[in-house]
Amino acid sequence: MELLTDPQAWMALVTLSALEIVLGIDNIIFISIQAGKLPANQQNKARLLGLGLAMFIRIALLFSLSWLMGLTAPLFAILGNEISGRDLILISGGLFLLWKSTMEIHEKLEGEETISAARVGTTFGAVIVQILLLDIVFSLDSIITALGMASRLSIMIAAVVIAVGFMMLFSGNISSFVEKHPTIKMLALSFLLLIGVALIGDGFDMHIPKGYIYFAMAFSVAVEMLNLRIRQGAPVKLHQPHLENSIEE
Secondary structure (H helix, E strand, O other): OHHHHOHHHHHHHHHHHHHHHHHOHHHHHHHHHHHOOOOHHHHHHHHHHHHHHHHHHHHHHHOOHHHHHHOOOEEEEEOOEEEEHHHHHHHHHHHHHHHHHHHHHHHHHHOOOOOOHHHHHHHHHHHHHHHHHHHHHHHHHHHHHHHHHOOOHHHHHHHHHHHHHHHHHHHHHHHHHHHHOHHHHHHHHHHHHHHHHHHHHHHOOOOOOHHHHHHHHHHHHHHHHHHHHHOOOOOOOOOOOOHHHHHHO
């Protein structure tokens, strides 16, 4: 009951929830692109399941504070840079994002239009696994932010639940918008490349301020919004490997 009547607790909750939502933007982008590869009747399920499991992962990480703090202990050094367990996770996640984004761009622009129906059946599980693996990487930033801003575990958990609830509420609209506009999808994939580079930089202690990254993303989206408003021509058609299977189902 003390938390409900403590103004500082409410201020911490509101501030931390807002930051968790901002830090979850990259997560929403990745989930939107991954879910878009599935048949239409599975996309919303994949988004909600991925975000729901992601919430439990973040809460579990909050309960593992001693393990999280141990991740910062140096394991070895590369070119004078001490590498910890956290750094290895960030570097691995960044490399995965670079690889995944590049493959996605190739698939959308030069990939095959048709694939075997058997692949669609295994795609849902693969998408969920990839969402969860990347969410562990994305969670490190938000969890570290939570540890630095709040001293009470209950406030941290409440902020995570609020942020994930917000993402669940709007992820469908964001996914639909990204799927509807091919240039936005290419921008989103380029954002993932940018985030991948930033994660690798963080892993090697070359920190790129998040404000710069989010400003670049917001500015690019604003310019593209103007382009979409001014130019009303037919959009470019990206390759959709699962399109025919989606229609059949």
